[in-house]
Amino acid sequence: MGFTLGIESTAHTFSFGLCDSSGHPLPSMSSFIRPEQGGIHPREAADHHVAHSGELLHQLLAKNRLPPEDITAVAFSQGPGLGPCLRIGAAVARTLSREWNVPLVGVNHCVAHIEVGREVCGCNDPVLLYVSGGNTQIIARLDGRYRILGETLDIGIGNMLDKFAREQGIPFPGGPRVEVLAEEWISANPDCGLSDYELPYAVQGMDLAFSGLLTAARHMVLKGKPLGAVCWSVQEHAFAACVEVAERALAHTGKNEVLLGGGVACNQRLRDMCSLMASERSAESFVPEKMYCVDNGSMIAVLGRLQLLHGKSTEPRNSAINQHLRTNETPILWS
Amino acid sequence: MQAWVSERIIHVGAEAEVGLGTYLGQPAIAKIRRPRGWRHPELDARLTRRRMMAEARLLTKLARAGLPVPLIQDFDIAASRLIMTLLPGRPLIEHLRDSNSVQSAESVLVESGELVRRLHRQGITHGDLSTNNILYCHQQGASLIDFGLSRITEEVEDFGIDLHVMHEILGASHPDHGQAMEWIIKGYLSVDGEHGPPPFAGGGPLPSAEEVVLRLKDIMTRVRYHG
Numbered sequence: 001m002g003f004t005l006g007i008e009s010t011a012h013t014f015s016f017g018l019c020d021s022s023g024h025p026l027p028s029m030s031s032f033i034r035p036e037q038g039g040i041h042p043r044e045a046a047d048h049h050v051a052h053s054g055e056l057l058h059q060l061l062a063k064n065r066l067p068p069e070d071i072t073a074v075a076f077s078q079g080p081g082l083g084p085c086l087r088i089g090a091a092v093a094r095t096l097s098r099e100w101n102v103p104l105v106g107v108n109h110c111v112a113h114i115e116v117g118r119e120v121c122g123c124n125d126p127v128l129l130y131v132s133g134g135n136t137q138i139i140a141r142l143d144g145r146y147r148i149l150g151e152t153l154d155i156g157i158g159n160m161l162d163k164f165a166r167e168q169g170i171p172f173p174g175g176p177r178v179e180v181l182a183e184e185w186i187s188a189n190p191d192c193g194l195s196d197y198e199l200p201y202a203v204q205g206m207d208l209a210f211s212g213l214l215t216a217a218r219h220m221v222l223k224g225k226p227l228g229a230v231c232w233s234v235q236e237h238a239f240a241a242c243v244e245v246a247e248r249a250l251a252h253t254g255k256n257e258v259l260l261g262g263g264v265a266c267n268q269r270l271r272d273m274c275s276l277m278a279s280e281r282s283a284e285s286f287v288p289e290k291m292y293c294v295d296n297g298s299m300i301a302v303l304g305r306l307q308l309l310h311g312k313s314t315e316p317r318n319s320a321i322n323q324h325l326r327t328n329e330t331p332i333l334w335s
Numbered sequence: 336m337q338a339w340v341s342e343r344i345i346h347v348g349a350e351a352e353v354g355l356g357t358y359l360g361q362p363a364i365a366k367i368r369r370p371r372g373w374r375h376p377e378l379d380a381r382l383t384r385r386r387m388m389a390e391a392r393l394l395t396k397l398a399r400a401g402l403p404v405p406l407i408q409d410f411d412i413a414a415s416r417l418i419m420t421l422l423p424g425r426p427l428i429e430h431l432r433d434s435n436s437v438q439s440a441e442s443v444l445v446e447s448g449e450l451v452r453r454l455h456r457q458g459i460t461h462g463d464l465s466t467n468n469i470l471y472c473h474q475q476g477a478s479l480i481d482f483g484l485s486r487i488t489e490e491v492e493d494f495g496i497d498l499h500v501m502h503e504i505l506g507a508s509h510p511d512h513g514q515a516m517e518w519i520i521k522g523y524l525s526v527d528g529e530h531g532p533p534p535f536a537g538g539g540p541l542p543s544a545e546e547v548v549l550r551l552k553d554i555m556t557r558v559r560y561h562g
Binding site for chain 1: 347373382463511560
């Protein structure tokens with residue numbers, strides 16, 4: 001077995017990545033669309049993916065000095081995600097698989113976040129806190145599937161951060177800027193009290209909700225509270241809720257590893273909270289490097305290789321995308 | 336003499352440590368909410384205080400209404416410690432995983448569904464209906480513990496969410512019991528037939544069991560990528 005090529009195109013990011021024959025990922029080559037205003041427009045994002053796919057593939061192969069003959073499988077995100085975007089990745093994958101005459105493997109995007117985390121962090125049986133723009137899920141493996149123990153009942157946490165930021169004139173993606181503003185505020189005002197910036201804390205068992213917090217934060221800014229303080233309070237409340245449900249999942253399942261994944265897992269405050277939580281209950285916390293937290297092609301390659309090793313390639317006639325693919329629909333055949 | 340004598344920690348939960356011991360010589364449970372270092376101290380204090388107050392207040396209310404819940408023995412907010420009577424039985428999670436269980440999974444789940452409806456008929460949600468928080472004993476039936484996220488409400492949405500938490504946990508932790516939620520709902524729906532329409536709560540009329548189950552189905556379509 002040579003290298004597996006992975007293609008990611010579920011939302012704003014189009015990315016090619018590789019993993020080697022032992023399953024280790026190599027850095028991806030990615031491009032993502034930054035809308036001038038508003039959120040992601042699925043068709044415009046798909047157009048972006050079409051425009052960039054060719055050059056990205058050439059760049060990836062050139063950077064790794066890899067002739068196409070060394071690629072022995074092509075994996076792609078089959079779902080979940082935005083339909084028009086997924087279709088581009090799937091079409092590119094079918095074409096390459098046919099052109100190079102190598103197997104095609106359709107994979108579950110959410111499961112790829114878990115498997116790349118397990119691969120690069122070396123954890124075994126974690127509870128995954130999967131926090132991205134569209135998704136906020138608490139996942140754990142049981143009986144050959146990754147099961148969803150809890151999830152957001154309205155918007156994803158990244159979506160909440162981006163929406164809040166957008167209304168303050170911060171362009172997409174707003175999450176990283178919210179993080180900087182929060183950090184600057186608390187460094188300049190280390191004695192700032194959180195009770196002056198109280199926001200809703202929506203934990204329902206292991207489920208979460210963020211739309212109430214978004215509305216309350218918006219009102220807080222309208223009432224004239226400093227933006228940095230509100231950013232800080234939003235992070236403190238929203239991340240604490242996520243980490244609390246992760247801790248509930250650890251207690252419920254009896255597992256002792258927690259793994260962070262998804263774009264919001266790049267946030268340092270969330271990383272710190274998660275590792276503190278784990279150490280307080282003698283568990284271990286794992287966070288992949290940022291390039292493997294955000295959407296990337298390498299994670300698709302990692303999962304594609306695993307599936308192929310267990311005989312799960314995808315016939316072209318079964319390679320239609322599935323926008324609604326749920327985490328627990330994918331059988332996990334490996335240990 | 337010390338009123339509370341601790342024996343051992345039996346569970347390290349996400350919110351609290353649960354210790355087994357005796358209170359005035361009788362078997363009892365102590366729930367101690369330790370500060371969460373990862374959470375901002377003010378937020379942590381606010382949540383701990385609110386949850387502890389809610390738990391003590393609602394447990395008292397439910398015990399008066401005759402529901403099988405622990406009785407409060409001692410309440411110490413400074414120490415974040417709640418002492419309660421020890422209930423018999425094992426958590427549902429163990430019953431469902433024990434294939435040698437005397438009682439069938441169906442009868443245990445139907446009875447649990449009935450108990451959840453009896454709770455909701457008090458105008459109270461549990462807030463964390465995981466299979467760890469329902470105890471089952473062959474002699475005395477089902478009982479409920481851990482009311483830290485419990486609240487008073489008359490909104491159909493709140494009761495629907497309560498059942499949704501249960502639906503997700505049953506699907507995730509007990510995939511071998513595919514009908515588990517149907518059995519819970521069967522029990523949930525049976526109670527109104529027996530006891531008549533739900534009583535009027537402080538804030539308004541309580542939703543019927545049918546209305547709550549209908550809302551549950553609506554909530555199930557809100558999560559990502561439902562079928």
